[in-house]
Each structure stands twice: as C-alpha cells, then as structure tokens.
Amino acid sequence: MTDPTKAPTKAPTTGPTRSDPVLERLKGLHPKVIDLSLDRVHRLLAALGHPERRLPPVVHVAGTNGKGSTIAFLRAMLEAAGHRVHVYTSPHLVRFHERIRLAGALIDDDHLAALLEECERANAGGPITFFEVTTVAAFLAFSRVPADVVLLETGLGGRLDATNVVDRPAVTAITRISYDHRQFLGNSLMEIAGEKAGIFKPSVPVVLAEQPAADALRTLSLRAGAIGAPIQGWSATPQPGGFRFESAKRRVDLPMPGLPGAHQIGNAGLALACLDHLPLAVDDAAVVTGLAAVEWPARLQRLRRGPLAEALPPGWELWLDGGHNDSAGEVLARQAVDWAAGADASGDSSGAAGEAPRPLLLIYGMLASKDPYEFLAPLAPFAHAMRTVAIPGEEASLTAEESAEAGRTCGIQDTAAAAGVAEALASLTEGRDGPARVLICGSLYLAGAVLAENG
Template sequence: MALSDPVLQRLTALHPKVIDLSLDRIHRLLAALGDPHEGLPPVVHVAGTNGKGSTVAFLRAMLEAAGLRVHVYTSPHLVRFHERIRLAGTLITDDHLTALLEECEAANRGAPITFFEVTTAAGFLAFSRTPADVVLLETGLGGRLDATNVIERPAVTAITRVSHDHRQFLGDSLAAIAGEKAGILKPGVPAVFAPQPDAEVARVLAERAAAVGAPVSFWRAEPSPGGFCFESAARRLDLPPPGLAGAHQILNAGLALACLEHLPVRVDDAAAARGVAGASWPARLQRLTRGPLVDRLPPGWELWLDGGHNDSAGEVLAVQAAVWAAQDGRPLDLVFGMLGSKEPAEFLRPLAPHVRRLRAVAIPGEDASLPAEAAAAAARAAGIADAEPAVDTAAALASITQADRGRALICGSLYLAGTVLAEND
C-alpha cells in the first residue's frame, strides 16, 4: 500500500457524492490554502471528450524536447494516483503527495468537498511551489463546473473532439455536452478547437467563443507520405508520424501544435518533430510487448490495450482495425469490459464488422462494472456473434488465443486498462 492511500481513502468520505459539479467548494479550499492557483506559470487548459490525454502528452513531449520544465495534471490514473501530477517533468513522489494531501485536508477542516476537488487543490499547491515554464491542465469532467476551471486567465484553452459521455452530468445531446466543455473559454484568451464531426458541436463552440470574446485560432493537420503536415496562420510544418498509434492522433498532435503558438515559450521545428515522434501515453492503442500476459501468448499473436469507452472511441478503433486488416490480415479478437454507466452498444457497433470473437470480463475491483454476462450480451446485440463471458483477462486471452494467429485488443474502459497494466507489470 502506498503512503498516500490512507489519506486518499479519508478524503473520499468528505462528500456523499462522488461527482457533484460546482466551483464553490474548490474556491473555498483554495482560499484557505492561499490561492495557489493564482501564481502558476502559463496554463494550457484542455477540455473535450476524446483525446485530452493524448493532446497533453504531445504538448508535454514537445515542450520537454525544447528543454522546458512542464507541470502536468491529468485524470484518471491507471495504476497509481501519483500518475495524475507531474512536477517539472517528474511524477510526484508518494511522500510529497501525502504531505500535500494532508495539508489540504487540514485546510479543509472536514467541510464537504469531492475527492477530485481536493486532489486538484493539491495539484495547484504542488505547481505553485515548484518552478516550471508551463502548466498543462486537463479537465476531469465537463468544463464549466469542473474543479480545474478556477484558472481565470490561462494562456490558451483547447477543446478536443466532443462526443457522448457522462450524459447523467453533462446532458443527453451533443450540443449540451459541447456547451459544458466550452465553459473553459475565457474573454480575450486564445482558443483552439479540434475538428468536430458534428456540425452542431462546431456551432456551439464557435458561438460560445464569440459570446465570451475568445479569439479562435484555425489550423489543419493532414497525413502526408512521411508522416503529417501541420499548417496554421503562423507556420507550416512537415512532421514525422506521431508516436501514438492511430490515424486520429494526427489531429491530437495538430491541436497540441496549435496550442504552442499561444505560449510565451519557444519550441522550434526540430523540437516539435522530436516531441511528436517521441510522445507516449499508456492505454491509448498501446501495444504490450512484455510482461506475464504477453508471455502467455502463442507465437504469431499481438496484444494491444486501449481505454476508450464511448462511440467516438469505437469509431477510432474500427478505423485502426481496418488498417491492421489491410496490413497483415490477422483476425481481431477483443477482451472487453466496461462500466455499467457507459453504453456498450454504441462503443461496439462500429467495431463489430472487424471482430472475429469477443470475450467479456468484469472490471476487477469495480462495483460499477458491467457484469461479464451482460457485457457479452451487449456485444452479441451489437453484431458480434461469438461473444462469451470469461472469468478474467487471462482466461479471456487463453480462450481467444487457441486459434493459430491473431491480434488481441483489450478495450472498453480505462479502469480495465489500469488493472491490465498492473497485472502485466
């Protein structure tokens, strides 16, 4: 058990709701801590549904390739909580994290506050005490009432692709969800948006930017024979393929490049290219190449891991599945698990035409997990005929890999991905 675990467990009991979107509690706690969020280096504030973490990963890689010190706040974590806070290029140590959480706990004086709010305050406290050149700040959920939205004047705001997720908190329509994400836009602060496949989302973002007086920067990123081309009003770059797998990562890298143009730091073309090519972000179309799960695979098999869990993620994986099929013709099998609050059919439907078999698992340690039997039934309803439950990931892989050769993809949840990475360490 990590030193920080007991205080993290105590903090979860301070508010009866796991998620309760509001800024009042975080403002109160930050005031008690001396408002550390007001003395940060230039902030890039990133909201959206899909691609936030990847965009932040590209930004960090490019800034660090230029020799700059970067603070990063992301969520959720995969294996250990300290993954969420990176101080000037290094993950926060467990004893440092524990001290910060205890300081926030004392300042809060037992008042109601959510887990995410108090841990966000701890991140701001850490960032305010360690010198850095840039802060990369990812929203947790939504934007307008997200605990990270206390930064009154970031250097730039970015919104990735908006799609259906967290409907119980953000609304049923894409327009409503986009409106919540657009709540991070600030008067006079440059905004950059990822291309939005839905015209209504694009309209909402543009109207919100105009209403608050946030100037929008336009850019484009397109595949090229050697990688991809990025173009904006300021520059044109020919870049190598992104270090993260999947054609969709070109747009996430492009969004990151567009953000750089509004920071008071310099990232030259060579550093941008090194960063794009060298970026890494676990559980986002990550190929697993070592560890116990990989060791159990027969010859001729590949193992991949992805934490995507909504309709857009399913579409992205379907595109990649078609690319894989064209490359080598290996059949694709899934190990699938998902939280009960998500929509399995929406995720699986785009993938179904590309999948030979699916084995469904419950996410270990998650009471909110969809049971394996229900996940398998959802897969059959989505069009995957050979879909059956399995007791765990290892059993699912053993069932799948009885065939001669293939490609296994573990998918459906970041929480499942986290348990897989821990199990395969």
C-alpha cells in the first residue's frame, strides 16, 4: 500500500491504470461539468476532516493567461533553492496525474486512486462536479505529504472556484485578464476581474500582473482595497539579453526566462513578486537557476523529436501552443513578428545570416465554447496557410470545416480542413519550397492530443 506520508517518485504509466475507472465514475456524480459553487466542496472537506486547514503556506493564483507559466516559474525557483513544493494545476495535457505534484514528483497512480476512492466514499453519492471532487483529493494529498509550500491554480474564475477554500493563503496573485468563459464569469472585463478578485483575503498580500485593460486593473484594485488586501508593487523591465526585476525586497538583473516568448518576462516577474511574501529563502542564484530550468509544456514549445516532428522536411520547425483566447492570439502574433525579424522564441537570432524569414503555417483546432475569430484575428496577418482539425476525442470541438471557415473569414485564404494533425502536416509540406515554421495552436486539449500522438 502507498505510504500517504511520502511523496512517490514513480511517474505515472501511459497505459490503463488503477485510477482510470475511478476518474470515470467521478465524472458521473453531477449532471454538469461546471456548476460554480463552494457548498459541495465545503461539505466534502468537512467529511474528510478539513485537509485544507492543514497545508503549508499557499500561493493562490488566478487570472486568464499565464497562470500555469507563473506557477512553473515559482516551482522551478523554489525547488532550485531546495524547497519541497506541492503543485495543483489544470487541465492536464495527456494524463490526469499531471494536475497533482507532491513534493516535487507527479502523484503515483496507486496513491491517486486511493485518494480518489477515499473522497468517493466520503462523498457518499452526493452531487459534486469532477473538478470539485478531484480538487478535494489534491488537498487531501497535500495535507498528508510534508512540503514547504503549495502552489494552487484556480480552475475557472476565482470567487466560486473549488480551490477558493483556503482561508489565509500566504499570497494571492492575478495574471493578465482577458475574455474567457463569458457564460460563467461575465461579458465585461470588469465582471471577469471581479470574479478573479474573489480569491483575495483580508490582510493577505496581493500581487498583480500588468493588466492590458484599465477597467480590469481598477476593479482588482477596488476589490483589494475594500477587504484590506494590500497590493504589492513590483516591475520586470526588459533589457538586452534579459530583464531587471525590482520590488521592495529584491532588485536584480536576470537572464531571459527559460520559457519561450517575450511575454514570459511578465510571468516570471509575477512569480518573483510572489516569492517576496513566502516564509522561505530563495536567493538570487536559485532564481537564476530556476528561470533557466523551468519547464511548462504546450506554451510555445518546440517539438524536436517524435513522429510528427520527424515527418517534416529537413530544416522545418514544429511548434505547439495551447492558448485559446484573444490575449493568446495577440501573444502569438507578437511572436510571429519576432520570428519574421529573425529572432527565435527566446529572443535569439534564428537561422543563418541573410536567410529569408520562414513562412508561418498554422494547424488549428478549438473548442466550440471559445471564440475562433478573437483568437485568429491578430494572428491571421502572419499566417501563410492554415489547416484545421477537430480536437480528437472532444465532442465540444469545432469541426474542422467550422474552424476553416473562421480562418477564411479572418483572411487566411489558403485554409483547408484536415482529418487530423498528421494529414494537416502532410498537406502543408506538399509542394512547398524551402523551410517553414509550423505552429499547432488553438486549444490545450488539442495540444494534449498532439503531445500524446507525438510520443
């Protein structure tokens, strides 16, 4: 039997596991996938003896874009300093186990299955959503395995998100806010920001990412002021080859973050600002090591190996990104500008001197609950061609033809539907001279399917 006081080091397997049937049963406990409320979570936590009250210091992160990257930076820097870190993120890309990391290791399948079964018994058949019951399982795991800190990502919104049951986190953080999940969070950035601000707690420090909309920033500031949650100032300023971070507790010049894209400077800075409010030492050397070592798949990730990458002609590049809203489209558009100027996703020179910019070719798929036009509009001017796919295994996916029509409407004339990613790659490479850059984008669910297909 798995020892619940020790973090397992065995990675989850890729075949059927003991947890799979339990996870399937838990999906049937509520008729809705999303039903925002804290009542069911509080009920189950109480039945389990309130594990959420027995946690190490918690960093609670909400926002629209950059939550996972911010947490990845935090984990990398904290672990570089020798600290044991619990992490809860969602959704997963390939296997559910990715959501729960115990003291540095992905949760072992036997341990996960035992926790889920314990939550299932305590729930006693009551209505509860899949995200709610699995979030409770994560709290149960975190309460039993020793660690120095918990990094907690909200699933949707903040105020009524299942993670919002920790009465006094060490610090709360809000990443950039843009339009997403409007049917649950509201149709204005003020409404969405208000829901995100629901994680603020009296007297608990708040760190905010730079907000593209004044309405969002104003709402966050007013909510923090109303409950007495002090907002902490910080800045991350780009410099040649890196950035300068400044706050009340740290001023340091740092190299570019290890995650590709200039936008990651802001996510790294937000993570550094969170470190200021943890009772844990993280010196500048650990910060530098962590920034370089950070890993977070499907965020401007270059795929260099595997059957999909190896199917491309010599000199071609294959990239993967799970962004799916207007802000993500704008980030990818800025990256396209950098690529066209001869810089790679880390800001370094790309290709041989004098080499013509590589054409940008898209493979795109999106959930029907998202707005394809908001995502594609900023990216379309940079795309030479696009092939569209339905997301494998997702009933809520746009069809390949629906996505193709969105692409043509946004001005990508060489757009066609494909039966899958491999067929889309073959279509894009056929008859095309010279190396090109292929970007697979539009959904984290598509990204997960790609990572699974690429091995």
